[in-house]
Amino acid sequence: MTDLSSQKFPQFGDLRQALAQYTVGIAFLALVLLNLLITPNFASMNTISVNLTQVCTIVIVAVGMTFVIASGGIDLSVGSTMAIAGALAPLIFTGAFLGITDPFFGVVVAIVLPLVVGGCLGLFNGFLITHYNIQPIVATLVLFVTGRGIAQVLTNGSLQVFNRPDFQFIALARLWGIPVQVFIMLAVVFLGAFLLRKTLFGRYLLASGGNAAAAKMVGINVRWVRLVAYAICGVLSALAGLIVVARNGASDANLVGLGIELDAIAAAAIGGTLLTGGRATILGTFLGACVIQLVRYTLLANGVPDSAALVFKAVIIILAVRIQRKHVN
Amino acid sequence: MSMIEMTGICKAYGGVPALSDVRLSLEPGRAMALIGQNGAGKSTLIRILTGATGRDSGQVVMDGQDVDFASPYEALESGISTIYQEINLIPQRTVAENIFLGREPTRLGMIAYKTMNARAAQALAEFGVDIDVSRPLGDFNAATRQMVAIARAVQLESKVVIFDESSSSLDRREVEFLFSAMRKLKAKGVAIIFVSHKLDKLYAVCDDVTIMRDGRTVGEHVLSELSKKQLVEIMLGKTFDAFTRSARTEAPRETAARLRAKDMQTNSGLASVNLHVAAGEILGLAGLLGSGRTETAHALFGADKLTHGSIEIQQKPVAFDRPADAIVAGIGLCSEDRKVDGIVPDMSVAENLTLALLPSLTHWGIVDTKRRDEIADVFIEKLNIKVASRTQKISQLSGGNQQKVLLARWLAMNLSILIVDEPTRGIDVGAKAEILSVIKDLAAEGLGVLLISSEMEEVVAVADRVTVLWDGQTIADLSGPQITEDNILSTIASGDAILDHAEGAA
Numbered sequence: 001m002t003d004l005s006s007q008k009f010p011q012f013g014d015l016r017q018a019l020a021q022y023t024v025g026i027a028f029l030a031l032v033l034l035n036l037l038i039t040p041n042f043a044s045m046n047t048i049s050v051n052l053t054q055v056c057t058i059v060i061v062a063v064g065m066t067f068v069i070a071s072g073g074i075d076l077s078v079g080s081t082m083a084i085a086g087a088l089a090p091l092i093f094t095g096a097f098l099g100i101t102d103p104f105f106g107v108v109v110a111i112v113l114p115l116v117v118g119g120c121l122g123l124f125n126g127f128l129i130t131h132y133n134i135q136p137i138v139a140t141l142v143l144f145v146t147g148r149g150i151a152q153v154l155t156n157g158s159l160q161v162f163n164r165p166d167f168q169f170i171a172l173a174r175l176w177g178i179p180v181q182v183f184i185m186l187a188v189v190f191l192g193a194f195l196l197r198k199t200l201f202g203r204y205l206l207a208s209g210g211n212a213a214a215a216k217m218v219g220i221n222v223r224w225v226r227l228v229a230y231a232i233c234g235v236l237s238a239l240a241g242l243i244v245v246a247r248n249g250a251s252d253a254n255l256v257g258l259g260i261e262l263d264a265i266a267a268a269a270i271g272g273t274l275l276t277g278g279r280a281t282i283l284g285t286f287l288g289a290c291v292i293q294l295v296r297y298t299l300l301a302n303g304v305p306d307s308a309a310l311v312f313k314a315v316i317i318i319l320a321v322r323i324q325r326k327h328v329n
Numbered sequence: 330m331s332m333i334e335m336t337g338i339c340k341a342y343g344g345v346p347a348l349s350d351v352r353l354s355l356e357p358g359r360a361m362a363l364i365g366q367n368g369a370g371k372s373t374l375i376r377i378l379t380g381a382t383g384r385d386s387g388q389v390v391m392d393g394q395d396v397d398f399a400s401p402y403e404a405l406e407s408g409i410s411t412i413y414q415e416i417n418l419i420p421q422r423t424v425a426e427n428i429f430l431g432r433e434p435t436r437l438g439m440i441a442y443k444t445m446n447a448r449a450a451q452a453l454a455e456f457g458v459d460i461d462v463s464r465p466l467g468d469f470n471a472a473t474r475q476m477v478a479i480a481r482a483v484q485l486e487s488k489v490v491i492f493d494e495s496s497s498s499l500d501r502r503e504v505e506f507l508f509s510a511m512r513k514l515k516a517k518g519v520a521i522i523f524v525s526h527k528l529d530k531l532y533a534v535c536d537d538v539t540i541m542r543d544g545r546t547v548g549e550h551v552l553s554e555l556s557k558k559q560l561v562e563i564m565l566g567k568t569f570d571a572f573t574r575s576a577r578t579e580a581p582r583e584t585a586a587r588l589r590a591k592d593m594q595t596n597s598g599l600a601s602v603n604l605h606v607a608a609g610e611i612l613g614l615a616g617l618l619g620s621g622r623t624e625t626a627h628a629l630f631g632a633d634k635l636t637h638g639s640i641e642i643q644q645k646p647v648a649f650d651r652p653a654d655a656i657v658a659g660i661g662l663c664s665e666d667r668k669v670d671g672i673v674p675d676m677s678v679a680e681n682l683t684l685a686l687l688p689s690l691t692h693w694g695i696v697d698t699k700r701r702d703e704i705a706d707v708f709i710e711k712l713n714i715k716v717a718s719r720t721q722k723i724s725q726l727s728g729g730n731q732q733k734v735l736l737a738r739w740l741a742m743n744l745s746i747l748i749v750d751e752p753t754r755g756i757d758v759g760a761k762a763e764i765l766s767v768i769k770d771l772a773a774e775g776l777g778v779l780l781i782s783s784e785m786e787e788v789v790a791v792a793d794r795v796t797v798l799w800d801g802q803t804i805a806d807l808s809g810p811q812i813t814e815d816n817i818l819s820t821i822a823s824g825d826a827i828l829d830h831a832e833g834a835a
Contacts, residue, residue: 198698200691206676207684213670217632217662218685218738219653278675 024271024287024320031294039301047297049179053247055293056185057082057240059286061260062267063192064233066285069268070196071229072209072277073129073136078264080147081121081234082241082257085114087151089242090160090251093167097154107167114238121147122234126227144261151253160251171247181243188236193282205229210278266313267292270320291316330393332357332488332520333378338387340373347373348544351387355489360511360521362531362552364564365541366757371524374541375491379411380404392488410482411491418478420467425449427466428481452480456510472503479510483517490514491522494755502617508534532557540564561758587643587777588660588746590629594637597624600801601638606746606777611768613792614781615817621801622781623665626748629779630662631655642746656685661739665750665781667728671735674724678716679705681723682734686741708737712767729760736767747771748779753787765791785814797821 035042061078068075091097092110100106121143128139165172173180196202207215208222215222237257245251269275270291271284292313299309333355340348348370355361365371376382378389380398389396391407398404401411418427425442426433428449433440442463449462458476466474482490492511511521511534523535531538532552540548540563548563555563586605593602599621606612614622627633629640631649639646642658649655652662664670673681682705683690690697690704705719712733716726723731732752739747749768753761769791772778782788788795795812797805797820805820 198696199694200687200696201694203680203684203687203696207673207680210673210675211670214673215684217630217652217664217670219651219656220684221651221653274675278673 024284024291027270027291027316028287028294031291031298035294035298035301039298042301045177049177051290051293051297052182052185053179054297055289056179056181057244057257058260058263058267058289058293059185060188060236060240060243061257062264062285062289063188063282064236065261065264066192066268066271066273066280066282067196067205067229068136068233069265069273069275070205070209070277070280071226072212073226073229074140074265074275075122075125075230075233075237076137076140076261077121077125077143077147078233078237078240079257079260080144080151081118081237082244082260083148083151083253084121084154085118085238085241086245086251086256087154087160087253088114088117089167089245090162091154093164094162103166107164110167111170111242114242115235118234118236118238118241119231120234122231122237123227125234126230129230130223130226148253151256155251155253157253161249162251163249168246168249171243181247184239184243188239189282189286196280196282201225201228206278206280208277209280263289263292266317266320269317272320275321288320331355331390332392334388334390335374335378336388336390338374338377338389339385340377340382341385346544348377348384350545351541352546352549353378353539354549355520355522356537357488357520358515358518359536360515360523360534362535362538363522363524363541364531364538364560366564366759369541369564370544371541372493373544375411375493375522375524378404379409379491405485405487408486408488409491410485410487410489411493412475412478412482413493418466418474418481421465423463424453424460424466424469424477425462427477428452428462428484430481432485448484449480452484453477455483456480456513457506472506475507476510479514483514487519489520489522491524493524504530564758585644586641588629588779589641589644590625590638591641592638593625593628593635593640594801595624595628595633595635597621597627597633598801599624599628601803602628602798602801603803604779604796604806606779608745608777609772609775610793611772611778611780611791613788613795613812614779614798615785615788615795615821616798617821620798622798623750624801625798626662626664626750626779626781629655629748630660632662656742656744659745661685661742661744661747663732663735663739663747663749663752665754667731667735667755672723672731674722676723677720678709678714678723678726678734679719682708682719682737683741685738704741708741712737712740713763727757727760729756729764732756732760732764733767736764740771744776746777746779748781750781751783752780753782753784761787785817788812788817789814 041047061082065075065078088097089110092100092113093103093106095101095106098109100109125140125143128134128142129136169180170184171179171181175183196205204215204220204225207220208225212222241256244256267289268280268285269288271281271286271288273280273285295312295316296309299312300306331354333353335351335353338348338351339346351370351374353363353374363371363374373382377384379401380403381401396407398407419430422430425446429445434444434448435441446462453460453462453476456476456479458473460469460473466477479490511523514521523531525531535552538548538550538552538555538560539546540560542564585607587608589605591603593599602621602625604612604614604625614625616622624633628635631652631654640649641647647658649658673684679702683701686704687696690701702719708714709716709719714733714737715730723734726734736749736752752764752768756764765787768778768780780788780792789812792812794806794808795817796803797807797817799821807816807820
């Protein structure tokens with residue numbers, strides 16, 4: 001009697017859930033089909049390469065963002081962290097900072113140190129949130145504002161141009177014709193998905209984001225879990241920052257990672273991650289970022305200006321959130 | 330003439346009928362109890378009456394006129410107010426603003442705060458509530474907030490007031506207060522629908538009863554003509570043996586206490602709690618709401634810090650900084666409110682069930698999902714948890730089955746002490762008996778159980794000993810034949826006297 005409702009409805013729920021789950025995949029395939037029909041030269045190695053290269057940094061940052069969102073938070077400071085990492089790297093391998101002269105050692109430090117700094121910035125965010133109970137949106141706003149300032153101070157506000165193939169390989173080198181950054185992105189997606197799905201940390205993260213009080217009651221150290229989520233986000237943001245400056249052969253503290261927090265949040269939302277925490281999918285985030293990228297590309301390739309593309313992005317976000325809502329109810 | 334006459338109401342969700350040919354008739358100046366198990370269709374019926382859900386067919390007549398409310402707002406405008414357990418008012422606004430929300434008295438287009446406050450105070454005074462109406466609603470306790478909701482209903486000149494499980498979070502005195510307010514509403518000619526799981530309460534205030542089962546109306550009676558047993562029988566559709574205390578053949582075993590708390594004090598309100606639980610024993614913790622039952626559970630579980638006193642496990646003193654420490658020491662806590670700090674709604678049954686156990690199902694940080702699923706299956710079968718599959722989201726289960734998953738979460742841990750706080754709250758009668766029998770079985774297997782329940786009959790039915798709390802202090806320890814509902818109540822009543830005496834002396 002009682003179980004009539006609890007046993008029969010779920011099947012409808014499952015169907016809808018499945019639909020919601022695959023919405024982003026369906027949208028992605030639809031966009032690919034659409035482009036095959038209307039965009040000239042879409043099915044070329046060059047187009048794929050361009051799109052993959054452009055989506056790389058969004059995906060990497062969005063994976064970190066997904067962890068943070070899954071924990072019930074948000075991180076607005078990802079772009080600033082990218083800028084700091086991007087400003088640090090050239091300073092290190094040119095010897096201006098730390099005075100390292102050995103080129104190999106310089107490049108190694110120029111990659112490792114910014115990642116560590118990114119992780120520390122993430123820990124700083126997490127610390128504000130877990131120990132001072134500041135709302136994530138406010139806490140990360142601190143670094144959002146000051147971080148870019150720090151990056152500008154580091155570089156004296158000037159554009160740093162460099163030509164260092166030994167550093168730039170992380171973006172420019174190619175393996176079987178595919179840029180290395182694409183492999184880095186895929187590795188991040190794979191590791192992220194594994195971490196979230198298969199590990200204790202991933203399950204604890206979702207439990208903490210889904211119901212922090214319940215998580216505490218089963219002995220989960222919710223503070224620690226959140227702290228780690230922000231640290232991961234910081235490291236991945238720094239990685240994205242390194243890739244951007246390596247790709248451009250220049251570091252511009254004013255522009256690196258500008259506005260990427262919104263793309264990253266949108267990618268997660270479109271992909272099916274619940275913005276209130278507790279449900280997240282890395283694969284969804286990856287596809288979400290691809291959808292955003294493809295929409296932008298489709299419009300550009302067909303002569304629609306970038307400004308108009310932003311409006312389309314908004315429409316997609318609304319649709320994505322609407323589908324999620326339906327699913328929740 | 331009837332105030333409300335609902336006939337032939339049908340409603341289906343996605344082809345599954347939720348209501349079929351339901352009727353309900355409401356008289357002015359009378360209170361009607363609406364009862365039924367979870368899923369019987371009470372909430373759907375209320376939602377249809379208040380315009381929150383549309384009906385597929387059937388007729389609703391109010392004051393002789395056909396009505397079909399498109400929204401709860403329309404129903405409210407026509408005089409139907411609903412008072413929920415979690416009150417739908419705005420905690421940040423003042424009491425007066427809440428009472429007059431949407432119909433503030435104005436002067437020259439500005440809110441006339443003086444008039445509003447005076448009228449709000451007057452409206453509350455009618456129900457014997459004397460509070461500062463210019464303070465935010467959130468400053469007041471649940472009982473007062475409900476009184477504010479009632480005052481609002483009166484201010485809206487409601488003809489029908491629906492109380493949806495609104496008494497479950499109140500203690501005995503507060504419930505009395507609520508009931509006297511309901512009686513005043515009746516005297517004004519208001520018709521009342523009272524939805525509650527607690528049968529005792531219905532008899533105290535209701536005149537009629539409508540019983541629902543499987544989406545149908547199965548009984549409409551004058552309440553005083555129906556015994557509690559008959560009521561339950563109609564509701565369950567089967568002969569029901571109310572849980573009666575099994576004859577106690579053996580005296581409680583004289584084993585050493587496995588868990589002992591001495592003079593526990595906390596900032597959460599414990600003044601001096603003493604208790605002990607032995608292996609295989611069920612200790613009932615009785616007391617009014619606010620007497621420190623849940624706070625005791627939290628203190629024992631390391632969720633609240635002790636400011637004084639001690640906890641011993643097997644004669645060894647322990648100190649818990651956080652729940653994780655208590656869990657390591659072998660204590661589990663099934664908390665009071667499943668939704669607040671029990672279930673993780675977006676996770677599956679299997680994941681919820683193994684959440685506490687997870688670290689031991691992990692190799693090098695990676696969860697062994699196969700073993701997790703095996704364990705989940707074992708407990709789903711052992712506790713007879715009704716699920717479509719173990720991957721089903723826990724939020725889709727009925728309350729009773731969610732509770733079983735949470736019990737299983739701790740059982741899987743092989744603990745030595747389990748604290749269960751209000752294990753049957755908001756669960757239908759059939760599942761209640763099942764949960765209680767699970768708890769009894771566990772104690773029989775050697776688990777030490779601390780049972781907290783507001784339902785005296787539950788405590789009496791299953792506890793081997795009962796510790797009575799009053800105002801954060803242990804005031805009595807009853808065992809064996811001393812455990813009767815009467816005895817517990819009179820102990821609590823004398824606690825009141827002690828406090829009065831102390832106040833008189835001060």
